[in-house]
Amino acid sequence: MAKNKRERNQNPQPFIADDDSVASTKKRSKAPKHHQKQDKMISSGMSSKILKEALLQQKEIEEEGSGGNVRNAFGSFEEEHNKHEEEDDIDDFGGFSETQSQFGNYDEEIDEDDEKLLEAFLSKDAGPQRTLADIIIQKIKENDANVASEARPLPQLDNSLIDLYKGVGKFLNKYTAGKMPKAFKHIPSMQLWEDVLYLTEPENWSPNAMFQATRIFASNLSAKKAERFYRLVLLPRVRDDIRKNKRLHFALYQSLKKALYKPxxxxxxxLFPLCKSGTCNLREAVIIGSVLQKVSIPMLHSSVALMKLAEMEYCGTTSYFIKLLLEKKYALPYRVVDAVVAHFMRFLEDTRIMPVIWHQSLLAFVQRYKNELRKEDKNNLRLLLETQKHKLVTPEIMRELDNSRNRGEKEDDLMLLASPVSVINKTIEEDRFDIPEVPMEED
Structure with a gap:
């Protein structure tokens, strides 16, 4: 036994190199790193199987995304997608569920009773909202009587271009993250950009693809063209998603925030098409309105929006958007203030019961702009409050109107009106040498 110990001490190298001996001892040597064992773990037969499977998958992807052997000035779709080029950081929404909300549980803001009351103000004869596909199809059928029977006719474009953008559309249908095809980025610079966009079938894009498309179009299109993209592509998709899921996909919510890049x-x-449709419900107003709450909007654009909403034919949820814009506390021009007063005075002879949100929007207006109202405006609002009353909100509005100055008056004038009793300012006469004695405690 002692002899074996001595041999091990004299020649330790064979003992350390023996893997079986190391495994049998309690004191194990440091485990090799993962990448050092990788070659031993995967056999050559397994490597060939993995390589074969990868080649098959690559072939399937090429057959799916290529849309045929289509090549034009932009190059093939697959090549452009796989090119490693420098690009802005792309947001990945892979970690979010299909119906995740961006701003928490907004169901708390939706009152069922108020929602039912708002339904009385919805337009009953409003037609379905028009999308880009509807407009293009109508245009094609008007110009070509031969395709009138086709459900989705194709515009008169080059066949290679049609095949290319059909392939782009298939890719956008399954898009989750990564670079967008270069062919898609060229769409804003095309003269017939709407027809080309129609080929990609925007109604079938994934939510993440809609976000990337909004980024591209908001940055590269003019305000007028961006407006058409928002109205004909983004808005119908957002409303459809809210109607189906009762909430909005995170990527679509981010798309609305990106759309405010052009206010x-x-x-x-x-905003205006949503209110003009006459079918905007409270859930849609709360979700889309939260974008207005979170994003900073220039005063000029908000003033124009307030004027247009005030002059528009009233829909119940219009009051919600008016309230949100008023609560951003802009220094509004007098013209906008007068337009909002005229908006509320339209309900002087309205016999319908106004929803709570209407009273809340009037309270928000009076609280913020009470000192910018004329005397006759305040008198008119008092008459309005005699016919349209809410037991909790109306007293607050009256209090705000009574304790405020009129337009053009200074704060000093309000002080004189509030305290008409004259104050006598007379100095107090005292003798500084006549100091009363203060008893001191004895030590």
Whole structure:
């Protein structure tokens, strides 16, 4: 036994190199790193199987995404997609569920009773909203009587171009993350950009593809063209998603925030058509309105939006958007303030019961702009509150109107009106040497 110990001490190298001996001892040597064992773990037969499977998958992807052997000035679709080029950071929404909300549980803001009351103000004879596909199909059928029977006719474009963008559309249908095809990025610079966009079937894009498309079009299209994209592609998709899922996909919510990159196009393409449709329900108003709450909007665009909403034919949820814009506390021009007063005075002889959101929007207006109202405006609003009352909100509105100055008056004038009793300012006479004695405690 002692002899064996001595041999091990004299020649330790064979003992350390023996893997079986190491495994049998309690004190194990440091485990080799993962990448050092990789070659031993995968046999040559397994490597060939993996390589074969990868080649098969690559072939399937090429057959699916190529749309035929289509090549034009932009190059083939697959090559452009796989090119490693420098590009802006792309947001990946792979970790979010299909119906995840961006701003928490907004169901708390939706009152069932108020929602039912708002339904009385919805337009009953409003037609279905028009999409880009509807407009292009109508245009094609008007110009060509031969395709009138086809459900989805193709525009008169080059066949290679049609095949290319059909392939792009199939790719966007399954898009989750990564670079967008270069052929798609060329669409904003095309003269017939709407026809080419129609070929990609925007109604079938994935939510993440819609976000990337909104980024591209908001940056590269003019305000007028961006407005058409918002109104004909983005808005119908957003409303459809809310109607189906009762909430909005995270990527589509981000698309709305990106759309505000062009505020004028957002107002004309999303906000105004939504209110003019007469079918905007409270859930849609709360979700889309939260975008207006979160994003900073220039005062000029908000002023225009307030004027247009005030002059528009009333729909119940219009009050919600008016309230949101008022609560952003802009220094509004007098013209906009007068337009909002005229908006509320339209309900002086309305016999319908106004929803709570209408009273809340009036309270928000009076709280913020009470000192910018004329005396006759305040008198008119008092008359309005005699016919349209809410037991909790109306007293607050009256209090705000009573304790405010009129337009053009200074704060000093309000002080004189509030305290008409004259104050006598007379100095107090005292003798500084006549100091009363203060008893001191004895030590």
């Amino acid at each position: 004028a196009a957002f107002n004309k393409g999303i």
